[in-house]
Amino acid sequence: MTSSSKTPSIILMYHFFYPDDVVSARHFTQLAEGLYYKGWKVRVLTTNRYCRYSHKLITPKRELHNGIEIIRVYRPPFNQANNYLRVLNSIYVLVAWSIRLLTMKRSDVIVVGTDPQFAALIFPFLRLFCRGKTLVHWCFDLYPEAIVADKKGKITYLAALIAKCFMYFSYKFVDIMVDIGSCMREILKKYNNKITYSTLVPWALVEPETIELPDQDTRTNLFGSDAKLTILYSGNMGKAHEFTRLITLARHLRDCSDDIVFCFACRGNRYEELVKEINEQDTNIRFAGFAKESELSKRLGCADIHLVSLKDEWAGIVVPSKFFGSIAVGKPIIFNGPENSAIGKWIIEHNVGWVLTDNNIQKIADKLIQLKEDSEQIKQYAQKAQQVYKTHFSQKSVIQQWDTLLRGKIK
Known part of the structure; x- marks a missing residue:
């Protein structure tokens, strides 16, 4: 780890994390580890369920892994394939995270991912209780846009308009919006064109040094x-x-x-x-x-x-x-x-x-x-x-x- 006169601190907030092997959880885990080795104090706020095996619990509630402090809040085993239960799950997780944040030490930076759905709704709370801190949103996908792309119809369109109003409000509290591609940035800019934007992609999980001969x-x-x-x-x-x-x-x-x-x-x-x-x-x-x-x-x-x-x-x-x-x-x-x-x-x-x-x-x-x-x-x-x-x-x-x-x- 690099040394400095003041160790910067960061909280990463994402639905899934180590030991879950789902791709996005691996990216957040590797980001946490990478920042730790660059001299950051890293804490992670996540949940105690696996992405693909929601019936299985992850323990302990709190642990130190490769220098990273991991804090897991309880999450009911809601079926993520059911849209209504998925929304209910999002509400539950965001409330649980908000309560847990009230007892945590402040951090220089807070990074929030896009899982659970509508995770950006937590930004007004973060700004209210974490004044002066840099708030970052790392967008792997966009909601409610994904819901509209998946399902057509008047009811879906109306629900999306309502959801967009909430997202428009929440995005106002973000300091840095991190997208993973130019098209995503264009969509995000329609909400808030005045904040800092950066494109930082999710890297490959397998990175060979040379091109290997095929097996x-x-x-x-x-x-x-x-x-x-x-x-x-x-x-x-x-x-x-x-x-x-x-x-x-x-x-x-x-x-x-x-x-x-x-x-x-x-x-x-x-x-x-x-x-x-x-x-x-x-x-x-x-x-x-x-x-x-x-x-x-x-x-x-x-x-x-x-x-x-x-x-x-x-x-x-x-x-x-x-x-x-x-x-x-x-x-x-x-x-x-x-x-x-x-x-x-x-x-x-x-x-x-x-x-x-x-x-x-x-x-x-x-x-x-x-x-x-x-x-x-x-x-x-x-x-x-x-x-x-x-x-x-x-x-x-x-x-x-x-x-x-x-x-x-x-x-």
């Missing part, structure tokens, strides 16, 4: 022994993701080059819908189960190209973290999503893949057929992708940006 057993298991070019979708297939163009691309290739093989290794509430779209003629499309973290590196490394998707209406509301994980291991991207989204812009700016649209499916299919016979060009794409990640998106780079940003804003 042949894993490659064969996912794609078969005859595949010459392998294309992988790994991760969640949820409400924000789209797969129609990806299937169309695969079918274009099937008819002229069936040794270019796609594998969807995923889970999520659209996974069954995806499976039903595939028929017996789709011989170049395969499926695999969700990977354990211990197997993730091998799986990500065995494909030549990765797939990332995002529905147009979700641009700026979420940013698929698969993008960062893919280029971290040196994989170029086929992005099935809007060109003007953050990922679309990064791919074009850094030349780390292709943005798939209705108008260029055949063009990208032709490019993939060319790459199948050009292993040297595939290696060049891989090296470029990993170098871009290390320069712009790595954990080391982003945590350094966090440290610089926060130290410059301490009141």
